[in-house]
Amino acid sequence: MTGAATTELPGSVPDDDTLVGRARDGDMRAYEQLVVRYQGQMFRLSVKMLADRADAEDVVQDVFLNAWRRLAQLNDDSAFVGWLYRMTTNRCLNVIRARRPRTDVDPDTTESQRTETRPDHAVQVSSQLQALNDALQLLTPEQRACWLLREVHGLSYEEIGDIVEAKTTAVRGRIARARAHLSEVMKPWR
Structure with missing residues (x-):
């Protein structure tokens, strides 16, 4: 060349x-x-x-x-x-x-219209995901952001700290509290 x-x-x-x-x-x-x-x-x-x-x-x-x-x-x-x-x-x-x-959320309008036509397993998975999403909304916004960035997006604690402008120890604490809360709320699904 x-x-x-x-x-x-x-x-x-x-x-x-x-x-x-x-x-x-x-x-x-x-x-x-x-x-x-x-x-x-x-x-x-x-x-x-x-x-x-x-x-x-x-x-x-x-x-x-x-x-x-x-x-x-x-x-x-x-x-x-x-x-x-x-x-x-x-x-x-x-x-x-x-x-x-926020009090204007109507669970009837956020649920899929087709849930009754899905197989039982799909309904169970959908219910689990809805429960997880509901549990996520109970976290503080900062905990939710840190948990999602770690668990869903796979970022390191340092990267999350840079994103949310917090020290790594604060990020770890937020994620630990989020995990504890989610673990407790999701017990019925285990």
Whole structure:
């Protein structure tokens, strides 16, 4: 192979750092690739924190729009994913705080319309997941965020501490309290 060396093979997928650098330079396609790559993770975190798909969709849209607008403020391209998690978590916490007290949840409208047509096992699993989601909503927003980031997204205590802007010991404590609460509430499902 002669000529100028290329850093990217044709058809290869650029890494996050490359995409972030290009997006910072105004490359909308590069940013779109980052959105496609991470919107699912941010949505799953948001929907578990908020227990509301519409609110979660709004949060994710706001986060990615704000990330695009503030991309020049990100000093380290490799910190992009952690930055997204931090913005998503903080935005969810703000939504939770803004909606308190919440008494307008109607369990009849949040339940699937098709539960009676599913096999018994699917109904049991659905009930277990609903119980877990209900139990998650009883945690403090900070405990919920830390537990979800650890148990669902697999982040380290240090990464979670960076995201929620707390010391690692505080993160461990929040997760321990969340686990204890969830273990107690989910006993009937064991």
